[in-house]
Amino acid sequence: DGGITQSPKYLFRKEGQNVTLSCEQNLNHDAMYWYRQDPGQGLRLIYYSQIVNDFQKGDIAEGYSVSREKKESFPLTVTSAQKNPTAFYLCASSVSINNEQFFGPGTRLTVL
Amino acid sequence: GIQVEQSPPDLILQEGANSTLRCNFSDSVNNLQWFHQNPWGQLINLFYIPSGTKQNGRLSATTVATERYSLLYISSSQTTDSGVYFCAVKTNAGKSTFGDGTTLTVKP
Numbered sequence: 001d002g003g004i005t006q007s008p009k010y011l012f013r014k015e016g017q018n019v020t021l022s023c024e025q026n027l028n029h030d031a032m033y034w035y036r037q038d039p040g041q042g043l044r045l046i047y048y049s050q051i052v053n054d055f056q057k058g059d060i061a062e063g064y065s066v067s068r069e070k071k072e073s074f075p076l077t078v079t080s081a082q083k084n085p086t087a088f089y090l091c092a093s094s095v096s097i098n099n100e101q102f103f104g105p106g107t108r109l110t111v112l
Numbered sequence: 113g114i115q116v117e118q119s120p121p122d123l124i125l126q127e128g129a130n131s132t133l134r135c136n137f138s139d140s141v142n143n144l145q146w147f148h149q150n151p152w153g154q155l156i157n158l159f160y161i162p163s164g165t166k167q168n169g170r171l172s173a174t175t176v177a178t179e180r181y182s183l184l185y186i187s188s189s190q191t192t193d194s195g196v197y198f199c200a201v202k203t204n205a206g207k208s209t210f211g212d213g214t215t216l217t218v219k220p
Contacts, residue, residue: 033208037153042116042198042210050206058207059113088153097206098143100160106153 003027004104006091011109013085021076021107023091032074033092033101036060043090049074050097078109085111114139118199118211125189125218133184133214135199143202144175146184149213150195158184158197189218 004025013019023032030051035043045058049068063082068074074093078085088108092101115138125131135144146158159166159173161182166173170189175182186193196213203209 031206035208035210042212043200043208044210045208048206048208056206059209090153090155092155098202100143100145100157101200101208102157103147103155108153 004091004093004102006089006104006107008107009105011107013109013111015111016080018080019078019085019109021078021089021091021109023074023076023104024072025074025093025104026072027093027102028071029093029095029102030071031094031097031099032068033094034058034064034066034074034076035090035092037088037090037106046076048097085109113207114141114201114203114209116199116201116209116211118197118214120214121212122215123217125216127189127191127218127220129189129218130185130187131189131216133186133197133199133216135182135184135201135211137180137182137199137201137209139180139203141177141180141201141203144177144182145200146173146182147198147200148193148195149198155198186216189216191218191220194218 033048034046047066049055091104147155163177200210
């Protein structure tokens, strides 16, 4: 099946630990995105990538890092520098940067 | 950056009623999407509509780019329409901005 997968669905970590969230797509899309959603709010852009080996900061990049070594994969690392990491994280992709975005199912991260 | 405002923030309807959700944005955009977020958090694409009018079953959407707004119409609402509806825009820079959403509750 074609689509976007995120793993794991739920993730628990202790404060001070880095954690990496996975996002994979088999849609042959060039652009990929990471968003954060807090309860009762809209999505906020963390990082986005227009093409392999290239990425740009979004509106709330502090405390996060990404890589784009393969077209299919765009992992997000939540570092210990992120002050409030507990949130719902959503990954998306699109054919190119200005085309329609499609979303994965999300990962709920809880930092204890 | 661009501001996106959705109204109303909350809407409660009786099954079978019609509704209109609005999305206002503060600058020119070259991309606008409407999404429905289900209770499990999945974002479902409803419309990709940078301008003009589209219809899909009981749902339709209109974007008037020159006046910087978009409308989502839901007719003959069903309980399964409940959830949060988001509008998202993109400018030439490629960054996406989401509104805070409209929470729709459809009662049987």
